[in-house]
Amino acid sequence: MQETMGALQKGMLGDASLSTFAVNLVMIAVLPAICEELLFRGILQRLFIRATGTPHVGIVITGFVFGLIHMQIINLLPIAILGILLGYLYHWTQNIWFPILAHFFFNGMQALGFFMATKNESFNNLEEMETLPIGITLAAIAVFAASTYIFYSANKPISNG
Amino acid sequence: MEDVVAFMEQFGHDLNVFRLAQMINTLVVFGGGAIMMSYLITKTPFGFFKFNSSAKWTSLIYVPFMMMSVLPIAMVVQYFISMIPFL
Numbered sequence: 001m002q003e004t005m006g007a008l009q010k011g012m013l014g015d016a017s018l019s020t021f022a023v024n025l026v027m028i029a030v031l032p033a034i035c036e037e038l039l040f041r042g043i044l045q046r047l048f049i050r051a052t053g054t055p056h057v058g059i060v061i062t063g064f065v066f067g068l069i070h071m072q073i074i075n076l077l078p079i080a081i082l083g084i085l086l087g088y089l090y091h092w093t094q095n096i097w098f099p100i101l102a103h104f105f106f107n108g109m110q111a112l113g114f115f116m117a118t119k120n121e122s123f124n125n126l127e128e129m130e131t132l133p134i135g136i137t138l139a140a141i142a143v144f145a146a147s148t149y150i151f152y153s154a155n156k157p158i159s160n161g
Numbered sequence: 162m163e164d165v166v167a168f169m170e171q172f173g174h175d176l177n178v179f180r181l182a183q184m185i186n187t188l189v190v191f192g193g194g195a196i197m198m199s200y201l202i203t204k205t206p207f208g209f210f211k212f213n214s215s216a217k218w219t220s221l222i223y224v225p226f227m228m229m230s231v232l233p234i235a236m237v238v239q240y241f242i243s244m245i246p247f248l
Binding site: 023024026031032039042043074075085093094095096097098106140146148151155 | 229
């Protein structure tokens with residue numbers, strides 16, 4: 001199942017024309033960003049937070065539900081991590097536009113990556129990489145920690161669920 | 162890439178149908194479902210969603226850094242998960 005999903009996604013994205021890229025951008029970046037965020041962060045996260053009484057538990061549960069709905073077992077945890085991050089963006093800002101824009105940016109990057117891979121062989125090699133060099137990973141962790149902390153500090157958390 | 166090549170040979174001519182189906186699925190299931198649930202709870206289509214105007218819009222500048230740097234972290238997690246034999 002997950003192989004078919006992956007192949008379908010790659011097949012739909014792996015086209016070199018600009019018009020197809022525009023359609024793909026709407027298909028995997030614009031619509032999912034708006035619709036998935038309205039459902040997962042806008043509705044489910046608030047309901048889970050109400051049900052559990054703890055924002056962190058509600059956000060984590062919603063993140064895993066978000067991972068499960070993508071129907072890729074191997075990608076479950078990475079997608080759940082992304083869902084949890086989007087959940088905190090909503091929780092910290094109490095504004096649904098923040099996770100929508102973040103989700104659009106993330107999916108848009110992937111669409112652009114696939115488009116670039118069809119144009120340039122060197123981008124294709126990125127897909128074959130199982131993991132990044134340790135230096136890049138550590139730098140990413142540092143950038144992630146710093147940017148998340150600054151974002152959190154800028155938006156005072158309102159934990160009324 | 163072999164799986165993509167094989168897939169394209171079999172279903173390549175139907176890709177626009179898949180695209181349309183995926184868009185409709187996203188709109189109806191996720192978007193429509195969310196608006197319907199919001200309406201059921203608050204009696205207004207967007208009443209359950211928060212649009213807090215006091216959120217710091219300038220902090221949006223950090224979001225691309227967060228989203229780009231979470232990708233390598235997710236890749237590491239995925240790498241370790243893919244080592245689990247039965248997945």
